[in-house]
Amino acid sequence: MASSPLCPLLLPLLLSSILLLNHPVKCDDENDSLLRGINSYRASLNLTALSKNDNAACLAGEIADQFKDRPCTNTTGSNTVPGTEPQFADYPKLLTKCHLNVSNTQDGVIMPACVPKLEPSLVLTNFTGSLYSGNLNDTKFTGAGIGSENDWIVVVLTTNTPAGSFVPFNAASVVSRIGLIFHLMFLLMGSIFLL
Numbered sequence: 001m002a003s004s005p006l007c008p009l010l011l012p013l014l015l016s017s018i019l020l021l022n023h024p025v026k027c028d029d030e031n032d033s034l035l036r037g038i039n040s041y042r043a044s045l046n047l048t049a050l051s052k053n054d055n056a057a058c059l060a061g062e063i064a065d066q067f068k069d070r071p072c073t074n075t076t077g078s079n080t081v082p083g084t085e086p087q088f089a090d091y092p093k094l095l096t097k098c099h100l101n102v103s104n105t106q107d108g109v110i111m112p113a114c115v116p117k118l119e120p121s122l123v124l125t126n127f128t129g130s131l132y133s134g135n136l137n138d139t140k141f142t143g144a145g146i147g148s149e150n151d152w153i154v155v156v157l158t159t160n161t162p163a164g165s166f167v168p169f170n171a172a173s174v175v176s177r178i179g180l181i182f183h184l185m186f187l188l189m190g191s192i193f194l195l
């Protein structure tokens with residue numbers, strides 16, 4: 001029985017589909033560059049880097065969306081006195097949208113900042129040069145998610161405790177199931193193509 005001449009082609013296909021599984025999307029925008037900036041600030045203080053937390057990023061994006069139409073003033077964002085930030089009535093709704101609830105987010109912190117045109121160097125100093133630095137230099141935070149809309153950028157810090165993990169009980173498996181289905185479809189389409 002002759003072995004299929006297609007076999008040499010299957011290996012690279014398999015490898016590339018494994019690579020796709022591990023790196024579903026690669027995108028680099030303001031929020032990723034802010035995270036890098038925050039992590040080099042932490043490195044300068046000998047603190048571990050914050051890892052990216054996608055659920056926190058989801059919440060950060062939703063909060064930035066609530067703020068997006070407010071103008072920047074000296075009383076918004078990182079210029080606010082802590083505790084005087086506007087509260088949003090639909091906060092629980094935003095949590096639900098991101099598959100979160102108070103029991104897995106209460107140890108986290110939400111830090112909105114307003115910088116015209118999100119000028120990158122100003123954005124970083126609005127976090128490292130304001131009262132927010134007291135959170136950024138805190139060893140209890142291990143992860144971060146960042147979202148932005150218009151002039152607003154929001155950083156949400158997470159911890160590795162259950163009350164600050166931002167890890168939903170079920171959503172994680174939903175995400176990996178979608179990843180797996182995508183992976184299988186890729187393999188299936190690849191083999192149809194080869195036939």
Ligand SMILES: *[C@@H]1O[C@H](CO)[C@@H](O)[C@H](O)[C@H]1NC(C)=O
Pocket residue numbers: 044045046
């Ligand atoms: C960081 O660690 C290095 C080497 O261990 C030390 O020289 C430096 O003073 C530390 N910096 C801070 C801010 O703790």
Ligand SMILES: *[C@@H]1O[C@H](CO)[C@@H](O)[C@H](O)[C@H]1NC(C)=O
Pocket residue numbers: 074075
């Ligand atoms: C904000 O700016 C206004 C006008 O520029 C000034 O009167 C006010 O004192 C400032 N507030 C703070 C908290 O700096």
Ligand SMILES: *[C@@H]1O[C@H](CO)[C@@H](O)[C@H](O)[C@H]1NC(C)=O
Pocket residue numbers: 101102103104169
């Ligand atoms: C948060 O979600 C978890 C798991 O879905 C649930 O056990 C917990 O009761 C929820 N907490 C609140 C306050 O809704």
Ligand SMILES: *[C@@H]1O[C@H](CO)[C@@H](O)[C@H](O)[C@H]1NC(C)=O
Pocket residue numbers: 072078114115116122125126127129130
């Ligand atoms: C934050 O950004 C504003 C522009 O919105 C800038 O005027 C201010 O100096 C920045 N604050 C810090 C601490 O960098």
Ligand SMILES: *[C@@H]1O[C@H](CO)[C@@H](O)[C@H](O)[C@H]1NC(C)=O
Pocket residue numbers: 045133134135137138
């Ligand atoms: C963290 O930052 C705050 C505010 O800037 C400062 O008071 C505190 O000493 C800093 N802590 C560490 C461990 O660097």
Ligand SMILES: *[C@@H]1O[C@H](CO)[C@@H](O)[C@H](O)[C@H]1NC(C)=O
Pocket residue numbers: 029031032035052053054057061144145146147
């Ligand atoms: C930046 O935003 C994108 C899309 O909104 C998101 O997928 C990514 O996780 C965010 N990055 C960080 C560091 O939060």
